[in-house]
Amino acid sequence: xxxxxxxxxxxxxxxxxxxxxxxxxxxxxxxxxxxxxxxxxxxxxxxxxxxxxxxxxxxxxxxxxxxxxxxxxxxxxxxxxxxxxxxxxxxxxxxxxxxxxxxxxxxxxxxxxxxxxxxxxxxxxxxxxxxxxxxxxxxxxxxxxxxxxxxxxxxxxxxxxxxxxxxxxxxxxxxxxxxxxxxxxxxxxxxxxxxxxxxxxxxxxxxxxxxxxxxxxxxxxxxxxxxxxxxxxxxxxxxxxxxxxxxxxxxxxxxxxxxxxxxxxxxxxxxxxxxxxxxxxxxxxxxxxxxxxxxxxxxxxxxxxxxxxxxxxxxxxxxxxxxxxxx
Amino acid sequence: xxxxxxxxxxxxxxxxxxxxxxxxxxxxxxxxxxxxxxxxxxxxxxxxxxxxxxxxxxxxxxxxxxxxxxxxxxxxxxxxxxxxxxxxxxxxxxxxxxxxxxxxxxxxxxxxxxxxxxxxxxxxxxxxxxxxxxxxxxxxxxxxxxxxxxxxxxxxxxxxxxxxxxxxxxxxxxxxxxxxxxxxxxxxxxxxxxxxxxxxxxxxxxxxxxxxxxxxxxxxxxxxxxxxxxxxxxxxxxxxxxxxxxxxxxxxxxxxxxxxxxxxxxxxxxxxxxxxxxxxxxxxxxxxxxxxxxxxxxxxxxxxxxxxxxxxxxxxxxxxxxxxxxxxxxxxxxxxxxxxxxxxxxxxxxxxxxxxxxxxxxxxxxxxxxxxxxxxxxxxxxxxxxxxxxxxxxxxxxxxxxxxxxxxxxxxxxxxxxxxxxxxxxxxxxxxxxxxxxxxxxxxxxxxxxxxxxxxxxxxxxxxxxxxxxxxxxxxxxxxxxxxxxxxxxxxxxxxxxxxxxx
Numbered sequence: 159x160x161x162x163x164x165x166x167x168x169x170x171x172x173x174x175x176x177x178x179x180x181x182x183x184x185x186x187x188x189x190x191x192x193x194x195x196x197x198x199x200x201x202x203x204x205x206x207x208x209x210x211x212x213x214x215x216x217x218x219x220x221x222x223x224x225x226x227x228x229x230x231x232x233x234x235x236x237x238x239x240x241x242x243x244x245x246x247x248x249x250x251x252x253x254x255x256x257x258x259x260x261x262x263x264x265x266x267x268x269x270x271x272x273x274x275x276x277x278x279x280x281x282x283x284x285x286x287x288x289x290x291x292x293x294x295x296x297x298x299x300x301x302x303x304x305x306x307x308x309x310x311x312x313x314x315x316x317x318x319x320x321x322x323x324x325x326x327x328x329x330x331x332x333x334x335x336x337x338x339x340x341x342x343x344x345x346x347x348x349x350x351x352x353x354x355x356x357x358x359x360x361x362x363x364x365x366x367x368x369x370x371x372x373x374x375x376x377x378x379x380x381x382x383x384x385x386x387x388x389x390x391x392x393x394x395x396x397x398x399x400x401x402x403x404x405x406x407x408x409x410x411x412x413x414x415x416x417x418x419x420x421x422x423x424x425x426x427x428x429x430x431x432x433x434x435x436x437x438x439x440x441x442x443x444x445x446x447x448x449x450x451x452x453x454x455x456x457x458x459x460x461x462x463x464x465x466x467x468x469x470x471x472x473x474x475x476x477x478x479x480x481x482x483x484x485x
Numbered sequence: 486x487x488x489x490x491x492x493x494x495x496x497x498x499x500x501x502x503x504x505x506x507x508x509x510x511x512x513x514x515x516x517x518x519x520x521x522x523x524x525x526x527x528x529x530x531x532x533x534x535x536x537x538x539x540x541x542x543x544x545x546x547x548x549x550x551x552x553x554x555x556x557x558x559x560x561x562x563x564x565x566x567x568x569x570x571x572x573x574x575x576x577x578x579x580x581x582x583x584x585x586x587x588x589x590x591x592x593x594x595x596x597x598x599x600x601x602x603x604x605x606x607x608x609x610x611x612x613x614x615x616x617x618x619x620x621x622x623x624x625x626x627x628x629x630x631x632x633x634x635x636x637x638x639x640x641x642x643x644x645x646x647x648x649x650x651x652x653x654x655x656x657x658x659x660x661x662x663x664x665x666x667x668x669x670x671x672x673x674x675x676x677x678x679x680x681x682x683x684x685x686x687x688x689x690x691x692x693x694x695x696x697x698x699x700x701x702x703x704x705x706x707x708x709x710x711x712x713x714x715x716x717x718x719x720x721x722x723x724x725x726x727x728x729x730x731x732x733x734x735x736x737x738x739x740x741x742x743x744x745x746x747x748x749x750x751x752x753x754x755x756x757x758x759x760x761x762x763x764x765x766x767x768x769x770x771x772x773x774x775x776x777x778x779x780x781x782x783x784x785x786x787x788x789x790x791x792x793x794x795x796x797x798x799x800x801x802x803x804x805x806x807x808x809x810x811x812x813x814x815x816x817x818x819x820x821x822x823x824x825x826x827x828x829x830x831x832x833x834x835x836x837x838x839x840x841x842x843x844x845x846x847x848x849x850x851x852x853x854x855x856x857x858x859x860x861x862x863x864x865x866x867x868x869x870x871x872x873x874x875x876x877x878x879x880x881x882x883x884x885x886x887x888x889x890x891x892x893x894x895x896x897x898x899x900x901x902x903x904x905x906x907x908x909x910x911x912x913x914x915x916x917x918x919x920x921x922x923x924x925x926x927x928x929x930x931x932x933x934x935x936x937x938x939x940x941x942x943x944x945x946x947x948x949x950x951x952x953x954x955x956x957x958x959x960x961x962x963x964x965x966x967x968x969x970x971x972x973x974x975x976x977x978x979x980x981x982x983x984x985x986x987x988x
Contacts, residue, residue: 350855352847359844362833369792369830370844370898371816429835 232428243408246393274386282379361428583630744768747937889920
């Protein structure tokens with residue numbers, strides 16, 4: 159069982175300029191951002207600032223990790239993320255009084271996961287277009303959450319769990335630990351397991367995957383279920399640490415997650431990508447957001463700048479795909 | 486068109502050289518095509534035919550060399566320029582929009598307008614005229630996706646013919662056509678030639694080249710080897726020019742003692758596709774499933790593998806009656822299918838050779854959690870070596886490999902699943918001579934090792950050479966079962982066209 163993994167031979171793939179570019183582009187981008195940041199502001203390259211930046215992006219980063227599977231398997235994107243974040247948060251705080259914080263948090267996770275499972279069934283098994291399906295479930299769930307709380311704010315009660323969520327271990331906030339933990343599970347899931355291989359195959363050529371006995375429907379559905387769960391986790395964590403939640407708590411998170419995945423170089427067309435790249439994408443988006451503020455741009459410019467970067471990333475992806483297709 | 490006694494040169498390509506990173510694709514290739522001739526180009530995959538044609542179509546710029554069309558030197562050669570100078574391309578792969586009508590596809594990019602709106606009446610009339618010229622009975626109003634692949638190909642041809650080109654390149658045009666459609670196509674090509682159009686005809690089917698070609702150019706390893714009159718060359722000579730050696734055994738056939746039954750199908754039916762099909766395959770046996778395009782061959786294959794499950798009938802595999810309602814159940818029961826549509830259903834283009842190879846069996850090389858990458862690499866490297874996958878770089882994405890090598894990978898991935906029954910639907914379509922021999926060899930070895938093979942092919946000589954027995958389908962019904970000894974092109978064809986009904 160203890161297979162010695164053969165030393166990776168010089169993989170021919172990495173020799174092509176496109177592949178080389180995509181392997182090195184993330185570390186280079188991060189390096190460039192760090193250099194710009196250190197030049198721009200003395201407060202950028204401080205443990206405090208960087209920890210804050212990562213901490214603030216860890217929750218939404220969780221969703222990006224799940225969204226990676228959605229995109230890789232050819233499921234485009236999950237637009238119901240804000241609704242599942244809201245569900246996770248509101249159910250947790252709403253049920254806190256009656257069942258205690260721990261159970262309530264599990265309840266929140268469960269409800270959000272259910273939302274993900276419904277997406278999965280609609281998209282994987284009934285083969286409805288993911289954009290339409292998740293737009294629909296998102297509207298329904300968000301509407302439901304608004305109905306539940308009447309549009310108001312739900313407040314948390316103090317609990318050991320929320321104290322823990324807000325604390326740090328070894329000087330690093332729990333949020334970041336959770337992000338690292340989930341990434342460490344999901345990266346090998348995509349890169350090293352049968353399920354991961356299926357995801358790549360389904361996104362690469364659905365029909366051929368099906369004809370190769372890959373459980374195509376399950377694979378596609380699971381990506382959405384996973385994203386629902388992680389959106390719920392994001393909601394639970396935010397609710398506990400903020401001490402309050404509103405239905406709009408996750409607004410815009412779907413785009414932040416999509417941005418991180420795409421900047422990481424995972425193809426919107428499906429068939430390739432990696433969780434590690436998404437981690438890189440989360441770091442890059444986080445640093446860009448931070449730089450925009452440090453450089454004194456109005457924070458309203460964030461959308462403009464990240465949007466432009468996403469379009470650029472998609473353009474480069476499309477360019478290399480076309481080149482590869484032609485060869 | 487000119488009507489001089491010496492034929493006018495429609496196209497002259499001189500000294501064409503093109504290299505890609507690490508590969509010299511074309512080296513100093515000359516090609517001269519006359520008006521009103523069918524000029525065949527033959528060569529193994531990778532010989533440079535596709536590259537040469539892509540240069541002609543303007544998709545690639547040559548590193549060196551000149552292109553002259555109708556006596557005028559081509560400068561700034563782009564796909565648009567090539568098209569406007571009257572060059573039409575008909576590729577093996579269809580470039581059509583399934584959700585548009587036939588007429589819309591034909592006029593795509595150049596729709597007749599009335600004011601700002603598409604003039605549907607003119608468009609349909611134009612399409613009808615072209616389709617009529619091609620002797621087809623396709624209705625211009627049909628949704629393209631509702632047509633069979635061979636009909637779609639005729640639409641593709643109509644699309645090019647509608648632009649009234651001077652030079653038309655046919656790249657493997659008959660690979661998805663049956664005999665009748667091929668006849669129709671040849672009539673069309675002959676008509677086009679007689680109107681003075683220069684035809685470049687690329688095919689692996691040398692019989693077709695003999696039949697339709699006036700001259701033939703042989704390419705090998707990116708070089709021009711020879712251009713000859715077809716009247717003065719035999720298929721065998723062509724083959725030896727193509728491979729640079731004599732190919733004695735195109736279809737090696739092992740003589741094997743047949744074993745017990747691997748597959749028995751009784752009374753298999755699917756409404757509108759095939760009816761009451763009964764057939765069997767034994768150990769060590771290669772059984773052919775012949776029939777015209779649309780006879781239900783592919784549908785039977787898909788049903789046995791579980792892609793479109795049977796509505797009636799029983800399948801018995803190695804003595805056990807099995808229910809196969811999905812490819813997963815098919816694989817579990819020991820069935821494998823190499824599909825007809827390699828690009829659509831066979832390969833995952835962006836994944837590496839390694840990842841394609843192990844896809845159906847990936848759960849067999851994992852522990853509870855992870856894939857054994859070392860073991861996977863070892864299995865795959867050995868298999869690639871055995872199947873002569875070229876280049877032997879298993880980490881490369883499959884889409885950079887030639888058709889023949891892609892097909893080897895599809896075949897190999899099913900060998901890895903260790904099936905009892907291997908179903909092959911057109912396993913050598915669009916595959917060059919060398920790879921074809923390799924593939925036949927692989928199939929033969931599989932049978933030798935105790936497997937049963939059910940093979941579909943539109944190429945009768947191939948079936949006759951490889952198969953121990955042939956079942957013939959005619960309009961979804963088995964019309965004959967012919968033993969190797971009795972099988973001839975005539976006997977199979979008679980049964981396939983329904984002139985001879987099984988007793």
